[in-house]
Amino acid sequence: LYEFNKLVSTQFFMVGEFEFIEKLRRKYSLGAIGDDCAVLPKDEKTDQVITADLLVEDIDFRLDWTKPEFLGHKALAISLSDIAAMGAEPKWAMLSLGIPENVWHSDFIDRFYDGWFSLADEFNVELIGGDVSRVPERLVIDSIVIGEVAKGKAILRSGARPGDLIFVTGKLGGAAAGLQLMKNGLSYESMKPDRDIELTLRQLQPLPQVNIAKLLKIQAIVTSMIDISDGLSSDLMHLCKESGVGAKVYADRIPVDENLRDLYRSEQERLEIALNGGEDFELLFTVPEAQLSSLNTWTFLRSAR
Numbered sequence: 001l002y003e004f005n006k007l008v009s010t011q012f013f014m015v016g017e018f019e020f021i022e023k024l025r026r027k028y029s030l031g032a033i034g035d036d037c038a039v040l041p042k043d044e045k046t047d048q049v050i051t052a053d054l055l056v057e058d059i060d061f062r063l064d065w066t067k068p069e070f071l072g073h074k075a076l077a078i079s080l081s082d083i084a085a086m087g088a089e090p091k092w093a094m095l096s097l098g099i100p101e102n103v104w105h106s107d108f109i110d111r112f113y114d115g116w117f118s119l120a121d122e123f124n125v126e127l128i129g130g131d132v133s134r135v136p137e138r139l140v141i142d143s144i145v146i147g148e149v150a151k152g153k154a155i156l157r158s159g160a161r162p163g164d165l166i167f168v169t170g171k172l173g174g175a176a177a178g179l180q181l182m183k184n185g186l187s188y189e190s191m192k193p194d195r196d197i198e199l200t201l202r203q204l205q206p207l208p209q210v211n212i213a214k215l216l217k218i219q220a221i222v223t224s225m226i227d228i229s230d231g232l233s234s235d236l237m238h239l240c241k242e243s244g245v246g247a248k249v250y251a252d253r254i255p256v257d258e259n260l261r262d263l264y265r266s267e268q269e270r271l272e273i274a275l276n277g278g279e280d281f282e283l284l285f286t287v288p289e290a291q292l293s294s295l296n297t298w299t300f301l302r303s304a305r
Ligand code: ADP
Pocket: 021, 024, 032, 033, 034, 035, 036, 037, 038, 052, 053, 082, 229, 230
């Protein structure tokens, strides 16, 4: 038993992704890990922020459910979302691809880069490098994005204080509902109702909230921020944990995507998807109550209180 315990305490037993990261952080005392991006000093006026995201075929996407252009877009969008969550401006990207034989001999790569560059151009992101290799079976995409923010001004997950109000941009649950539609057998190409197309696009071609982050940054009233990639429930938990606070969320204040209404009859079910669904890539942030009036002109924001 002693030997076994020793083994348990020195090796990684992966319960889940979060536990893995937590263990890594503790075991090697890694101070920089744990936010949407790592913050690096650049010069007296500027900090750099950097994020890495890995997408694996049949785990994070399915080629028969999406289009190469959407996948190129999404590979960049998820990293831009992490940059936005720091209140930073994206600048440069590195993109690495592991490409299986059949994909190499198709028009996939051209179309993938078309999708990637149309989003990159929108936010003036420059591709500065990457790597490419063959892989035996499944496509792998590794996205790195670097951004900049004024010195000491990156918005961390750890800045929330007791009494702050909790906000999210946009509506929640759409991306998860879109994924469910595809799991039920609909592909994007075969979809008819606008509602289904809209939901599916929330999943396949998410829009990173880079512009809203810029506005929030200008207002300088946000105490903490994270992007909602895993779902409001998980990401709010991350934010609370890093800030050392708790949170109270009122069910009737959750901005559930209206498109879910006739897909899911029960309100409970809609709420669960909005809370736990993930991949909406909206921003979750906190603001001191005294600063609330500065936010009031923004109709896209809904208070959680
Ligand atoms: P996000 O969902 O915002 O992309 P993740 O949940 O992937 O964030 O990661 C949380 C934190 O853990 C980040 O700071 C990230 O850089 C770090 N992290 C994730 N995987 C690893 C790893 N394999 N090695 C070191 N740090 C990691």
